[in-house]
Amino acid sequence: MISQENNSVTPLGAAAPLERPPRPQPVTLRQVAEAAGVSTATVSLVVNKKKAARISDKTRKRVRDAIRDLGYRPNAMAQTLVSGSSRFIGLVADAIATTPFAGQIIHGAQDEAWKHGYALLIANTEGNRELETDAIAMMLEYKVRGILYSTWFHRATDVPASLRESDFVLVNCFSAESGARAVVPDEIQGGRSATEILLKHGHRRIAFINATIPAPAKDGRLQGYKEALEAEGIPFDAGLVLEAYPDQEGGYGATEELLKRDVTAVYCYNDRMAMGLYDGLRERGLAIPDDIAVVGFDNQEVIAAHLRPPLSTVSLPHYELGAAGVRMLLGLEEAQATAPTKIYCPTVERNSVRALAPA
Amino acid sequence: MISQENNSVTPLGAAAPLERPPRPQPVTLRQVAEAAGVSTATVSLVVNKKKAARISDKTRKRVRDAIRDLGYRPNAMAQTLVSGSSRFIGLVADAIATTPFAGQIIHGAQDEAWKHGYALLIANTEGNRELETDAIAMMLEYKVRGILYSTWFHRATDVPASLRESDFVLVNCFSAESGARAVVPDEIQGGRSATEILLKHGHRRIAFINATIPAPAKDGRLQGYKEALEAEGIPFDAGLVLEAYPDQEGGYGATEELLKRDVTAVYCYNDRMAMGLYDGLRERGLAIPDDIAVVGFDNQEVIAAHLRPPLSTVSLPHYELGAAGVRMLLGLEEAQATAPTKIYCPTVERNSVRALAPA
């Protein structure tokens, strides 16, 4: 039995639950109109700063005062009802927190949306198809201006049927079929850039530790590597391409094989592999960048910027992906009819590469 | 002057911009009612599965068929207008993408909100006070059920005035003044747990590398360390507490000092410092966990799980923070009147700690 001592009127005891006072009903347009002694139409006109409207300065001021005094806030729901479409953009993501990647897409989308007066409505589906359908339904019911459908790693996807009931843009993924607008990172250019970092420091024998798992990134980054070599007139040597699982353990495990290749530099499929490789190299007494230069891919800040030495890498432009997705959705940026729009992957140079001393 | 060639009816050239066909007006309740030959009231009743309503099975079916045929979706804005309060919960964050932390708060909040039929409306303020005010205003206009105000690291904050116009809960931060509900990680317990990992493996001389910058975490984690030692009857030795900037470089730089202390184990303020420390230790030829045991704090997956050896640490429960925030907002979980509600920080044991061989 709970003691009855808590019946005291204002319990100030340590564990007393917070009493939330009921909120007053929000102030409406009508109340403002009454307070200012004008019609609701007038108030609306003032609130929305309609240029065309003819309202005397006197009235205008009275209305504004009333608004301030009452603390009026327009009811966006009512506005939306009238206008037919909300100032929402929906973002459905398959993994919000697994990596910082999705966070950056959200961030970019949110900033850009905000810039154009839109708010972001997000839903996390964890890859669950049913959740996804529900999430899209919810967004549709809220009459979103459009939906950004995003994945945390670059891949092909199929477009859920209900997505077609709204405007939508695929972000960080694409669909083979029908003209769905999409924006993805330019993996090929990224791979080229990564390789070029090494090239421009004089390296000629450059290994590439690719991922084992199939993905657009796997193909694109390899292709970029080839293009960069070719541009320098270096023949592609398939023997210099290794494959490993794209994480720290994979990079670590590839060390042995790598060293057999007698290269002066390595380009890793991603930063996590580079991190593992650092360990492998160090265990064998090899110094970065003096004994071997390393570049990664992804620019995962927590890792790349703080490795010893800091890792040169190529950025996956997730923020830009989100922002570009929004622009495309709003029709501010044109989509290509035939293929996903590719976003540039910028180079980030740190200290894991050094000019090769002439032999 | 733009060339007129684009006037061709359907440009099919490779770079032709995608023509978006105008969307048909969404189907309304009224249209469904007409199609089914009933009143809108009836349709509303069956859509909302009102138990009390008396609708014959025949009618019910006709309505449902019409709904399906027309592809009707309720207009949530209209519903909200009527009901007065939306199914939105707002989340304002000061840094969505800087760390994975905010992502996890969002994730937890979104999952929990969804579970109760709410959608998450998010805004990123980047710490900008003006943006913050705008974001909150927007949420108020959308008549959110309440607002979660979150910070990416645990700290004191002051509550923006406009926040008080709505229900709100502070997440990962707290306010000294007035009874604002808040939920924060239990830093003390976390510090205790971290130390206990070491203790239970037989370590007695345990160093603590604390942060230099003041924060609830700094005090709490230290206090937890003291409590754990005390519980084991080990006198606190201030000489075993170092301080460094809480990142990789800080941890690396602390190595030297640490080794002068002649300890068998270290507890680092966070995983990033531990990562730096790994490098420092390795450079000096010391092996983890054999020569020295290490535990971190935060459980930053990308780092902790993939260091060599994987790092034992304590989790910062960001997901739970977000989820608990939502529950508290919805009144499903009681807030304490006097202090922020503290969320448990779970231990994550990996391989950076080994039982100390008896001397």
Next chain:
DNA sequence: CAATTCTGCTAAAACGCTTGATCAAGCTCT
């Protein structure tokens, strides 16, 4: 000075939905 144009403001419909009040039938009781 009458005709016209401006100026400042309002009335009222519409947006899509919910819900309490109401109603017409068909039943079941005495």
Next chain:
DNA sequence: AGAGCTTGATCAAGCGTTTTAGCAGAATTG
């Protein structure tokens, strides 16, 4: 047979805005 239920459905008001058409009076014009 009439009173009283029950059943199945409709009516209509109202939620808080926006916006078009229109109106009264003042100012300008010829």
